[in-house]
Each structure stands twice: as structure tokens, then as C-alpha cells.
Amino acid sequence: MYTNQIQSTDNTLFEPRICRPCSTTTTSIADDFYDADAITTITTTASRGLWSGEGAMTGNNFLQIDPNAHFNASAGHYDDLPENFLETVSPHNSGQPMSIQGQDGNGAHLASLNNMSVSVSDYAMPNMSTIGVPTYSSALKAESLDHLITPRSSSHLNVDKYSYGNSASLLSPLQLDGRNDHSNLLGISRPNGRASEMLSSLRTNPSYLNIKEELTSDLGYNNDYDPTYLIQPQPSQQELERMTAATPPAISGDLMGQLQGNDLVQFEVATSQAYHSIPQPVQPAPSSSRKRARTKAAQQAQQQQQMAAGPSSNDDGQVLAPGAGVPRAVYSTSDVTDPLNAEIDDDIYIDTRDLCKRIAYELKQHSIPQAIFAERILCRSQGTLSDLLRNPKPWNKLKSGRETFRRMFNWVQQPLHVRLSILDMYKDSSTPGTNDIPLNTAAVMSPPTPAQNARQHSRSRPAADENGISAKRPRLVFTDIQKRTLQAIFKETQRPSREMQQTIAEHLRLDMSTVSNFFMNARRRSRNGSVVDDEPAPYQQVKPISPPPQSPTQVKPRSRGFKTSPESHSMPEHIDEAVAAVAHGASAGYGNLNNTYANLLEMENGNEGQWNEDAGAVDMKPGSSLDFDPSQYDDGSPQQHDPSQEEALRQHLEGGGVLGNDDIKTEVELKDGDSPSGSYHSN
DNA sequence: TGTAAGTCAATATC
């Protein structure tokens, strides 16, 4: 797709980073390319496609680049934002007009969005009433939240308590909004209504009123907006107590064991009562655009409720045997009764970058380890969270990955003490002996763990051998030379043909699948590194994410590129040039690429300081590094399949070139302690 | 069938 020339206005072909004569037909796009200033001089088609490598720059696109444009190597990377970046973002920045350079060229601008004007339609809520969850407020650990909760006689906002700028009392966008627009106290306009409604529906125990008041204030709106909330008769104290006491254990076997005989029967009945006692949020007729999604969500919710309620009674109202349908309130990423799964409309656009900054700040601010947050809130692993926070994909580019960001968003929308309490209440439920969480609370909001993640369930696990020892395949770690060779090739050919991969695999003594995986991962991760801001669709409203009150703890920018071993730091920057020159001179076949191998091998064997002249390299500079950043070179182009080049490569690699097959093998084998086969770390 | 996307989880690094 990106087999394009990039041409400056003075007809000089634009080349990535390296300044040298340009005579190529294929140009990689460096991250330099994404400088904000420069990009404005580039046709919008290009900017749109750079994200995913899809769609843009197809055909004969020529990018007109202002020769005076400054290409900042660091400008395009999210991690390379200036340290005070967030300080430049006002709480409402996200709602400011956004310049859109659409492919249609209309340059549409999003209207400035008042935070509180976002989507009245958010009131629409799938039938996500909760079941067996009448005791949410008990989850608010009083001992830890006393400092946050003080009795008040009105439900008005306590604007001082969560004043913006106090690091210990972060305002969610809702809170900010509530301060700015007191109409929200009437619930006139309220973002993310569904998640909040779900939360509010959980507050139905004896402390309901107090807690509800606090939460209402904290959220910056008043749940009383819902008429049915007022009209619905509240459970009596007695009923509430019974509901609370009888909240299904639902989760663990040991909890189940605490209930005997009649208790279970009573609990079943109480569950049903509790369910019917919970005020159900109003469900306005969904708009046509979202009808399908809502209907589906409602169906899921209904199914969830039925599952949760279980066959507690048959059609005759007969109570079934205990265990026949024990409600399970185990939330997962697909649990529509989980407030964190609250749906987000299609017409809402979430700035994932802001969201991630906010999340990162929250984690730092409250000393929440990534692993805890990832597992308890997102149902993901720590590594996944880390990666997402550092390399968030734009909302509109996300597919199923939206789920994770949605949970982040819904979590951050909650008031501080709710956010923390969710984490707290999740905390100890899986730790024997430390479970100080009320039984019913644990039952209601038991932590969704990655183990509950459907994906992981389906992930095949190597069977244990006869000795019970897991036959888990150790993880391959590329040797330095393998990695560097692959990186060098990737720089030039993001999509080597299958034949080429086969050749590479043979010469590096790797599995074909390993080579394939490498290029697959490299392409994906290079795209991550070349992120440009996404643009909301015209019909989408930007959901503002309030930035942290202070500049967040800076994430030390790191290269998104491949990690290089200390050894590889002896590689000179010039290898970039040299290798690039090899590929760009590929019109004569892959002889120069062959030199890339040769040079890599030579350097592996201590012949630093020399560079194959054919590759156009210069003297080595010890200490310089090969900081390979695939993002600079990914152009999203399709598999580069040039039979003549591949044949040339093959011939060179297989003995016809400067460095024959045997040569490579010999050289590799001579590399002490660096088997070309890679190494497997035993566990 | 190949690729992209999303992710896990082992491992490396801070």
C-alpha cells in the first residue's frame, strides 16, 4: 500500500532520517514524519493512513512536503511528548474544537463540547438491572473512607472536598462538570449514565441513604433525576437487612459451605425479593442508531439476570433445590451487570491517550500497582496494561480492544472513593485469611481475574507430563545476532515473502513460525510507535477525560523499538544508514542485503571498526547504539514481493553471493556463547 | 489461509 514515493515540493524524495542521495522507489516513513508542523503540509490522506497502515497512500499518491518543514524525530511518539504536555491540556481541552483533516477534505471541526452536554442519550440504558447486588455500599470500606465521607444533610455538591488540584481528590470529568454546571444536580445532562446508574442501583442496604448521598455528590449529579428512583418504594429496613444477610455467596466454595440448608433456600427467596426491590432505571426508547446495540445489551442483561437468579423457582413459583441455580455474581469483561462494562455509545469518542495518562496518574497517585489494576479492574495482565498505557490505540481504531479501554473509562468516571473501594473490595477476596470484606460484598463484586477471561480460558495450555511437571514450552529468546539480523531485515522489508522468511529461518536456525511471528509482531509494534492522533467521526462526541491535576509522573520515554542487548550497543548508528542503503539499492538485487548479514556477522566476531564498503558504511564508533525503532520504517506497505529481489537474496544467501550459506553458518557457529538457535529460558 | 488485533505471561529492566 505504501509503495510510494514521498516527494517534497522541490522534487526531492523524502527519506527517513538518513540523509543520502535518494534513488529509491520505496520509501519508509520515519517517525520523523509525524511532526505536527510537517504533517500539516502533507496530504491528509497520508495522515489518515499512517496509523494502521491501511487505506492511505495507495496508488500513486505523492506527498507534497514542504521542504522547510521540520521533522522532529521525537514529535510523533506519544512517549516523547514534552514533560509538561499535560499542563498544556486544560480540563476541557478534549472538548475543544478539533481540527479534522478528513479524507474528504472538508476539514470538519468538531464543535466544542461542554462536558456536560455529552449525550443526553446516555440515559438510555440497557436493561442492566442488578441481581443479587443490593449491598454495594457495604463495599465502601468505612475504615478507609471515613476521611472522605462526612454526613451531610443535603445532596448538594461539596465542591471543596474534591476540589480540583488536590491530588488526593481527583475529579472525574463528571465532577468537574458538576461544578461547572449545577443543572446536573437535576440530572439534566449526564455522561456515562449507565455506569453510574448501575452503581446507584447497587446502593440498597441500610447505609443506602448516606452512601447514596455521598456518591451522588461525588459524581456531580443526582441520581434523583430518575423519577422512578424517587417513586420506587425503598425496601424497608427489615427487608434490606434480610437482603443483605442473604446475599448469595455465589463465589467460592468455602463461602457456599457457610450456608446450610434453609439458609440457601432463604437466600434464594431473598435474592428474588432483592431483585424486585431494586429500583430499575428508566429505559427510554433507544435511538435508532443504537437500538441494535442496546437490544443486544438488554438481552445479555436479561440473560445475565436469569443466570444470576438461576432456576430459583420454576414456573409454578416453586423453590428449587439449593445448588440448582446458585447465583453467581462473578463479573467478567462480558458481564453486563458490571458497572465497569457499561456500554459506550458509538457516537462517543474517547481520547484513549488522555485516558491512559489519567489512569497512569491515578495508579501512581494512589500507589496502585499495575498488576492489581490490570487484574482487578481490567481483567488483563500487567504486561498488557503496561503496553496499553504506553501505546494506546485511538478509540476509532480499536476493535475488541475497546473493551479494556471501556473499563478504564468507566472506572475513572467513578468518584475517587468508589474507584479505590472497588480495588479494595477486590483486594483480599482471593487471599485466604485476609478476607476482611463482608461476605455479601465479596459475593457481589468478586474480582474478575484474567482467569475468568474467556480468551484465556480458551488459550491452550500445554499438558503436564506424566510426572505432573508442566510441559510448558519455554520462551524463546533470540540471540543477539538473530535479533539484529531480523531487525536489519525488517528495516528494509516489513513484509518478506514466505520464501524469504523461509530463507531467513534457515539461516538463523529458527522456526518458520518464529520468523513469521517476529515480522508480525514487528509490524504491529511499529505501528504502535507511529501513532498519530485519531480523529473522531463527525457524528462522534469527544468524551473529555479530565487530566491529572498536576503534570503526571512522567513516564520515561523509551524507544518503542526493539530492545537491544548491551552487546548490540556496540553497533553504530551507521548501520542504519548502511542497512538502509542496502535495501534502497536493491535494484541490483539483494547483494547489499547480503552485506548486511556479512557486516552483522563480522561485527559479531569482533571486527568492529570496519564496515563493508559496499554497504556504504563508515567507521564504527564504539559505544554508539543501534536503537532500532521499527516505527520509523513501517510504511504499512503490503508484503514486498519482488521475485527478482527474493531470488537474488536466495542466491546470495545460499552460496551464490559474497557470503554464502556456509559462510554464514560458520560465522554464526563461531560466535561463542551465542547460538544461532536462540535460547530458551527454563522456568 | 494469511494477517491483524488483542492478549498472555515469561523475562528483562528499572
Place this chain on the structure above:
DNA sequence: GATATTGACTTACA
């Protein structure tokens, strides 16, 4: 100990 990196797996889709 917490976070970042990364090889490989699963799923969805064209």
C-alpha cells in the same frame, strides 16, 4: 518489587 518488553497464542476476518 514494579514496570517494560516481547515471543507466541487465540480469535476474527477478508
